Amino acid sequence: MAKSPKISASHEPGGLIVHISGLLPSLSPAEQRVARLVVADPADAARRTITDLATAAETSEATVIRFCRSVGMDGYPQLRIRLAAEAARRVEPPDARVVGGDIPPGADLAQIIATIAFNDARAVEETAEQLDPAVCEQVVDAIVNAGRIDVYGAGASGFVASDFQQKLHRIGRTAFYFPDVHTALTSAALLGRGDVAVGISHTGTTSDVVEVLEQARARGAATVALTNFPRSPITEVADFVLTTAARETTYRSGAMASRLAQLTVVDCLFVGVAARNRARAKKALEATAEAVQSHRVGSGRRRA
Amino acid sequence: MAKSPKISASHEPGGLIVHISGLLPSLSPAEQRVARLVVADPADAARRTITDLATAAETSEATVIRFCRSVGMDGYPQLRIRLAAEAARRVEPPDARVVGGDIPPGADLAQIIATIAFNDARAVEETAEQLDPAVCEQVVDAIVNAGRIDVYGAGASGFVASDFQQKLHRIGRTAFYFPDVHTALTSAALLGRGDVAVGISHTGTTSDVVEVLEQARARGAATVALTNFPRSPITEVADFVLTTAARETTYRSGAMASRLAQLTVVDCLFVGVAARNRARAKKALEATAEAVQSHRVGSGRRRA
């Protein structure tokens, strides 16, 4: 029996919609039409019968069922119930904040601020909700026991990669980040069993990062992918996949929310690693903090 | 046809459970058994099929349907959906999440994730709330009209500074970031009236950044400070002060939340600037996006 591509949604009590929008690009055209309807108005979808929804999406019931399975549900009734639950939980954003949408042309700055902050905060929360603690645990394990950790990322994700590297370094783990692809490839070639390679890419399609991760994997390193899209190319070269949950939006606003989500995930991993050896991590952190102390002016804390 | 006692529930969106328990005594014995199951665990009831529920209530499907009608529903599916929605809504808010607190030593990864995400999201939201749109507007004005923009930041804030620089650059503004203090000082010395200098520092006490900003101000540039502490040294050398609102926590976790908040503020400024000249910004963004397109691998759909 052919196994249908089913990505578990069981461990995320709150993030079905997000989960679906993340998978959207990996669905077939007909399923995407269904997905879009569902994401656009979950409550409405929950009210519809399968035939009704199929008609609305201009497809057959069979496709709707396939869609259900693709997003990890057993069948249509289950989807319906989850959707209803989710729609209920979802507190409507107070005003006309364009949730995940673009900033309207005539918006004033106050509106812009509200919209951006709303989407950013949501991305962080929803990412946390759908993050699989079991996978994180495994990644933390790998990092804790790693001889060496390479973190890869290009462009915007490069900042995150660099941040992660710095964090790990500060608690005494041997971690590297390479702004340059060639250097990164060289480094990846030198990895081996027991080492860890982390690739960060919002879209999951950045060839540089995918290539480097592939190289690392070929050398026997454990590979970790951090991306917004659970079925993008990068996930195929990763042993562990961690996903962020920034809603797909326009190029720019999605990028920022995604960045914040990535940072949150990275921070979680960092704290997870640090928690494994509190004493040592604390000491390392204090030492590094002290090192920059002379570069502070005035009294350290000056709360208002 | 005998009219069953049907009491409308349509006008009370939130209180279906209450509604049901209210008219419990007026129901027939078999219906009461059903009602009790439903009230006891709505979420569970929503998961059951009508046959299943009937069996659990030791009655027939017909009675369950009668029950549905008695409480004002059209049929079983409708009841199911309402129950799911209601059960979801009554999920209690954030459990033992240590609001703004530190991670307890024995915490497991799931707890760590929840705590971090909660604090991060809060920092973003609260920052947006206290951000003064008027000041932002002025900063945006200054940037839009600037001949040149220098962004300063050290350590962790350096990432944010660099990010801001990159963003501005991508929409065609002349912006610089210097990882090195001396270079930054040199650059600041070359600023003049009509230029803008942005200094980013979580604590507001990073001497490097303060110094550079001071230099910039002395040369006549408009100075902007982005910090978590409204009365820290950096605010004394800034014409415009923007504050983040990361709760004071331990050294490390505060830093991350603050970073996210900083990024959000930076993003708001960026969007504000971009909004001033939509057409040009859009064109610039598209051009830059296109530039990296060849570095993407088959962004089409991928199977697991």
Add this chain to the structure above:
DNA sequence: CCACGGATGAAACTTACTTTCATGAGGCGT
């Protein structure tokens, strides 16, 4: 003892959901 009416479940029936399968489009190697 016999109507009578309401409550109830068995079974018939309808609708919704699920599976199977044939078709056709698009990609890939020869």
Add this chain to the structure above:
DNA sequence: ACGCCTCATGAAAGTAAGTTTCATCCGTGG
């Protein structure tokens, strides 16, 4: 270019869920 293969897709068959009908049962009051 050709044929092969894989995959997406909807029609239709099949199954299960939900709904209606109706006969039965039980208690009640004549």
